Amino acid sequence: xxxxxxxxIGERLMERLRRQPWIGAVGVILVIFLAxxxxxxxxxxxxxxxxxxxxxxxxxxxxxxxxxxxxxLKLVNFAHGDFLTxxxxxxxxxxxxxxxxxxxxxxxxxxxxxxxGLLFERLLWGPMRAKHAGFLQxxxxxxxxxxxxxxxxxxFWGTExxxxxxxxxxxxxxxxxxxxxxxxxxxxxxVAVLVGxxxxxxxxxxxxxxxxxxDDLDLAETAGIDTRRVILYTWVFAGALAxxxxxxxxxxxxxxxxxxxxxxxxxFAAVILGGIGDAFGALVxxxxxxxxxxxxxxxxxxxxxxxxxxxxxxxxxxxxxQGIFGRxxxx
Amino acid sequence: MSLDPGTIVxxxxxxxxxxxxxxxxxxxxxxxxxxIVALGLQLNTGFTGIVNFGQAAFMAIGAYTMAILxxxxxxxxxxxxxxxxxxxxxxxxxxxxxxxxxxxxxxAIATIAMAEVVRLFAQNxxxxxxxxxxxxxxxxxxxxxxxxxxxxxxxxxxxENIVSNFWSNPDTLFPLFLVVWLTVGIxxxxxxxxxxxxxxRVLRAIREDEDAARALGKNTLLYKLQSLAISACxxxxxxxxxxxxxxxxxxxxxxxxxxxxxxxxxxLGGMANYKGVALGAVLFWVxxxxxxxxxxxxxxxxxxxxxxxxxxxxxxxxxxxxxxxxQGIFGKxxxxVIGE
Numbered sequence: 001x002x003x004x005x006x007x008x009i010g011e012r013l014m015e016r017l018r019r020q021p022w023i024g025a026v027g028v029i030l031v032i033f034l035a036x037x038x039x040x041x042x043x044x045x046x047x048x049x050x051x052x053x054x055x056x057x058x059x060x061x062x063x064x065x066x067x068x069x070x071x072x073l074k075l076v077n078f079a080h081g082d083f084l085t086x087x088x089x090x091x092x093x094x095x096x097x098x099x100x101x102x103x104x105x106x107x108x109x110x111x112x113x114x115x116x117g118l119l120f121e122r123l124l125w126g127p128m129r130a131k132h133a134g135f136l137q138x139x140x141x142x143x144x145x146x147x148x149x150x151x152x153x154x155x156f157w158g159t160e161x162x163x164x165x166x167x168x169x170x171x172x173x174x175x176x177x178x179x180x181x182x183x184x185x186x187x188x189x190x191v192a193v194l195v196g197x198x199x200x201x202x203x204x205x206x207x208x209x210x211x212x213x214x215d216d217l218d219l220a221e222t223a224g225i226d227t228r229r230v231i232l233y234t235w236v237f238a239g240a241l242a243x244x245x246x247x248x249x250x251x252x253x254x255x256x257x258x259x260x261x262x263x264x265x266x267x268f269a270a271v272i273l274g275g276i277g278d279a280f281g282a283l284v285x286x287x288x289x290x291x292x293x294x295x296x297x298x299x300x301x302x303x304x305x306x307x308x309x310x311x312x313x314x315x316x317x318x319x320x321x322q323g324i325f326g327r328x329x330x331x
Numbered sequence: 332m333s334l335d336p337g338t339i340v341x342x343x344x345x346x347x348x349x350x351x352x353x354x355x356x357x358x359x360x361x362x363x364x365x366x367i368v369a370l371g372l373q374l375n376t377g378f379t380g381i382v383n384f385g386q387a388a389f390m391a392i393g394a395y396t397m398a399i400l401x402x403x404x405x406x407x408x409x410x411x412x413x414x415x416x417x418x419x420x421x422x423x424x425x426x427x428x429x430x431x432x433x434x435x436x437x438x439a440i441a442t443i444a445m446a447e448v449v450r451l452f453a454q455n456x457x458x459x460x461x462x463x464x465x466x467x468x469x470x471x472x473x474x475x476x477x478x479x480x481x482x483x484x485x486x487x488x489x490x491e492n493i494v495s496n497f498w499s500n501p502d503t504l505f506p507l508f509l510v511v512w513l514t515v516g517i518x519x520x521x522x523x524x525x526x527x528x529x530x531x532r533v534l535r536a537i538r539e540d541e542d543a544a545r546a547l548g549k550n551t552l553l554y555k556l557q558s559l560a561i562s563a564c565x566x567x568x569x570x571x572x573x574x575x576x577x578x579x580x581x582x583x584x585x586x587x588x589x590x591x592x593x594x595x596x597x598x599l600g601g602m603a604n605y606k607g608v609a610l611g612a613v614l615f616w617v618x619x620x621x622x623x624x625x626x627x628x629x630x631x632x633x634x635x636x637x638x639x640x641x642x643x644x645x646x647x648x649x650x651x652x653x654x655x656x657x658q659g660i661f662g663k664x665x666x667x668v669i670g671e
Contacts, residue, residue, distance in 0.1 A: 076436050076439065076440070124650070124654070127654070128653075128654065133653070133657070134657075135435060135436055136376070136382060136435075136657075137653045137657045138653075139382070139436070139439060140594060140598060140649055140653050141649065141650050141653040141654070143591050143594070143646075143649060144645070144646040144647065144648070144649025144650040144653065145646065145650060146646070147591075147642045147643065147645050147646030147649070148642075148643055148646035148647060148650070150639075150642060151639040151640070151642040151643035151646060152639075152643070154635060154636075154638065154639035154642065155636050155639045155640075155643075158633075158635050158636075159635050159638075261587075265443065265444055265447055268440050268444075269444070272437070272440065301455070303454075303455050304451070304455055306451060307448055307451050307452075310444040310445075310447050310448045310451075311448065313440070313441070313444045314430075314441060314444055314445065314448070317429075317430060317433060317437055317440070317441045318429040318430065321433055321434075321437050
């Protein structure tokens with residue numbers, strides 16, 4: 001390896017940023033953090049950041065599956081949000097209607113949503129791939145599917161607001177910070193699962209295969225990977241995580257048929273911020289986006305905070321559509 | 332066919348609403364409004380190859396700008412219309428400038444995010460838009476100022492002076508129906524004409540192969556911007572008709588669902604065919620409104636369930652069309668080339 005020719009520090013910094021844009025992103029977040037600490041105090045920033053992590057864990061869980069499906073199948077799955085809704089209502093069925101403990105409900109929600117993912121792969125996406133369907137065909141089909149899932153949920157549970165059987169009053173105090181008991185559980189479960197997912201993608205053979213497919217499906221097939229099987233596992237993976245994200249979202253807010261669709265755009269924002277197809281990117285971007293959303297409430301009215309995700313999405317699309325970790329491919 | 336009122340007959344058609352002219356006029360207004368929305372999408376998606384998922388935002392900007400100008404700034408209704416159209420077109424250009432350089436899937440997501448930002452603004456800037464309470468007549472003072480006032484006057488005079496000659500007791504919404512479909516006619520003729528000009532052929536070339544069009548020296552971004560701006564103009568006009576039809580504006584009337592319904596209309600009618608859009612809209616809304624004139628027994632079929640049934644019909648329609656006839660009823664398969 002040859003050493004680069006000495007260049008002015010500014011130029012080298014720019015080159016470094018171009019090659020490793022996440023350094024720039026960390027810099028931006030750090031600047032925002034310091035500015036907020038200076039303006040609002042460390043306590044407020046830490047408190048909102050903590051709330052942001054539980055929201056961010058939900059975004060990240062949704063985004064990992066969406067980005068893998070996007071990367072591997074080139075499918076912009078607008079039904080992914082309704083996978084979250086489906087998971088949340090499956091948990092409601094077990095937890096409230098049948099009165100089983102929440103942990104059972106969570107597992108059932110994950111299994112049911114994973115099965116849903118498999119079902120649609122068999123019924124729709126597989127046959128459509130065989131037909132070489134174009135991008136518009138797939139995107140509109142996923143919108144149709146989103147309508148059908150939401151319609152089924154609305155048929156059985158109506159439009160009224162429902163809540164899971166969780167503790168919404170008790171809070172936990174530590175280090176001078178306060179967090180609701182349910183929020184804390186969501187935070188811990190969410191982050192623990194995310195760490196597990198990251199580990200699985202990094203270390204296990206299946207994780208490596210998924211990432212290989214997401215990078216280049218044809219190349220992965222040439223390398224002897226059974227792509228058909230990995231695709232099925234990807235749906236199981238994406239479905240289960242979406243189901244979990246839906247239950248967690250339902251636990252800290254409430255259940256409505258629009259629950260998942262309203263989360264879909266912030267999740268898309270995380271997917272694009274992390275770089276499409278990049279599971280680690282989505283994971284980190286989801287957490288960052290959640291924290292940013294809650295931090296915004298320090299400066300603006302909380303009813304505007306949903307707009308933060310959309311604005312981040314638009315800004316990223318304009319200045320760096322390949323995401324903060326992505327390489328400049330054809331965008 | 333005689334029905335015993337005591338028994339519930341599933342799938343029984345009540346002839347009251349089936350033969351009710353008012354009912355069909357209101358269906359016609361919705362179908363016409365959606366035709367105008369989907370004509371813009373046809374220009375964008377069918378002819379230019381840009382997947383615009385933000386059409387609801389242009390409708391919202393058109394409708395809200397008009398209503399705010401009339402209610403808060405005291406503009407005349409007729410003057411507010413061209414200003415609102417220009418506002419929507421300007422917004423289209425501002426949004427399009429950075430985002431039209433993106434790949435089709437990124438553009439689709441960018442436009443839906445943009446539309447949600449607009450809707451959130453309508454929801455939260457309460458002083459200006461009335462928030463979720465909605466924007467309607469301003470009753471401060473003795474007289475109530477409605478944005479529909481000027482239109483009502485014209486509408487009544489159309490009914491009194493023209494329609495009453497051949498229809499003794501016309502429906503109050505009939506003039507709106509006439510104006511909506513007159514607009515549809517003008518838009519279809521104009522768009523079809525422009526599609527045949529060199530300008531229209533450049534749009535098609537961009538859809539087929541943007542690099543090739545650029546290699547021929549065409550400024551493709553400029554053409555795509557024009558396409559989006561015209562679509563925004565049509566969106567704003569549809570927004571006016573929606574506003575006049577509803578007489579109240581709510582942020583919920585401009586959900587992404589509206590854009591997706593318009594896409595269903597577009598696909599049903601067929602890609603790259605303007606006349607097909609009108610037929611698609613009529614078919615789509617007759618099928619959806621059928622859930623209202625087919626009387627279904629209330630215990631399983633509550634109002635919420637009928638709404639979910641309409642959503643399911645739309646979803647299955649989209650899935651079925653995409654699986655078996657992606658070009659729609661009157662579309663050409665070879666003209667559906669977006670994304671390989």
